[in-house]
Each structure stands twice: as C-alpha cells, then as structure tokens.
Amino acid sequence: MKRIISIFLMGLTFLISCYAMAEEQKMSEKKALVVYFSKTGEQYGVGHINEGNTAIIAKMIAEHTGADLFEIKLKNDTYPSAYKALTEVALAEKKTNARPEIEGEVKNFADYNVVFIGSPNWWADMPMVLYSFIEKYNWNDKIIIPFVTHEGSGLSSIPNKIKSAAHPQKVLEGFAIYGHTAQNSREQADKEVLAWLKKLGY
Numbered sequence: 001m002k003r004i005i006s007i008f009l010m011g012l013t014f015l016i017s018c019y020a021m022a023e024e025q026k027m028s029e030k031k032a033l034v035v036y037f038s039k040t041g042e043q044y045g046v047g048h049i050n051e052g053n054t055a056i057i058a059k060m061i062a063e064h065t066g067a068d069l070f071e072i073k074l075k076n077d078t079y080p081s082a083y084k085a086l087t088e089v090a091l092a093e094k095k096t097n098a099r100p101e102i103e104g105e106v107k108n109f110a111d112y113n114v115v116f117i118g119s120p121n122w123w124a125d126m127p128m129v130l131y132s133f134i135e136k137y138n139w140n141d142k143i144i145i146p147f148v149t150h151e152g153s154g155l156s157s158i159p160n161k162i163k164s165a166a167h168p169q170k171v172l173e174g175f176a177i178y179g180h181t182a183q184n185s186r187e188q189a190d191k192e193v194l195a196w197l198k199k200l201g202y
Ligand SMILES: Cc1cc2nc3c(=O)[nH]c(=O)nc-3n(C[C@H](O)[C@H](O)[C@H](O)COP(=O)(O)O)c2cc1C
Pocket: 037, 038, 039, 040, 043, 044, 051, 052, 053, 054, 055, 083, 086, 087, 088, 090, 091, 119, 120, 121, 122, 123, 124, 125, 149, 150, 151, 152, 153, 154, 178, 179, 180
C-alpha cells in the first residue's frame, strides 16, 4: 500500500512541475505593460534625484520582460520638490481620498494581458494618483503584478489595495525594494528584479 501511495505522490509531483513549466512559458508570451508613478526632486535617503527610484525599477522590468512602459504623470503637477513639504501634501491627499488628474492615457489598454503596477510607498499606501489610474481602466482578465520602492515599509498592504480598486482576477506576488538600493546600487537592484521575475515565470 505504502508503495502505491509513494508512486502516486511521485506522479502527482511530476504533473505539478509539468504544469508549472507550462505556466512559466506562457507568462513570457503574454503581452505586458509596466505602468508606474515616480517622483524626482528631493527624496528620502538619496538627496536630489533626476530619475525616480520606482522609474529605475520600472525600466529594468520592461527591459527584462519586453513590456511596454507607461509613466503616470499628473495633469497639474504642483507637488513640491522638497521632501518634507511633499510628505505633507501627500498626507493631505490621502486624508481627503483625492483623485488627482492624469496626463495622457494608455493606448490599446485592452490588448495587455499582464500589467505591472509600480508605486513608491507613500504613508504605507500608494500616491492617490495611482487610484485615479486604476479606476480609469477595466481590469477584467488582467494579471496584475505590483512593485513598490520604499524606505522601510516594504509593500505595506499595497497589493491588497490594488486588488480592491481594480477587482482583477489575479494579483501575483509583489516585489518591494529600498528606494536607495534602486538609486545607488543598480547592479544589486537588477539582480533582485531578475530573481523575482524568474519566480514569476519569466
Ligand atoms: C510623500 C512620501 C511618503 C513616504 N512614505 C513612506 C512610508 O510610509 N514608508 C516608507 O517606507 N517610505 C516612505 N517614503 C519613501 C519612498 O517610498 C521612497 O523614497 C521611494 O523609493 C520613492 O520612490 P520614487 O523616487 O519613485 O518616487 C515616502 C516618500 C514620500 C515622498
């Protein structure tokens, strides 16, 4: 009896790994988009930056997956460049559940199967403009993959917030990385991005 059970378990393990391999192949064949919001100017722990931390990661993901890129920009960008002042504006927007307007739109959004959503962690949440973006599109049948740059809070509950806002069928494992690693240790950041993408099946 023991022998039969162990043969059965081996067969089952084999089938599961075949299925996982098939899934892996499929992932890289899906049409993917990387959307992100990222802020230049004075940023925590990195001084004044000309390329945002999340933008750096977004570009790495696009390069490794062949995905298209879309940067979420504010229609009226009145955000202060100074870090402390920005944190105050961001907190006020969070408290009022603001929906800042977006400049431009994603063309042919319906064509994408996979959408990576990149955000800095602001007050353990996304900047409110991410909600403006998510609420503008139809996420039926999309696979969403969150990624976040932060300075200690990690993903917080951002993947769940995305899930509630978008009602997608699938939100895959999110990726979190320190903003200062993205900005100042790009080789290390790239290694981490690659390892995560591999786990996702890329
Ligand atoms: C308004 C604001 C609020 C922030 N709140 C948090 C926070 O709650 N937790 C955290 O770990 N980092 C926080 N940070 C740091 C950012 O998440 C981090 O610097 C991030 O990498 C910035 O990404 P960006 O350059 O793409 O905008 C905050 C930064 C700003 C500007």
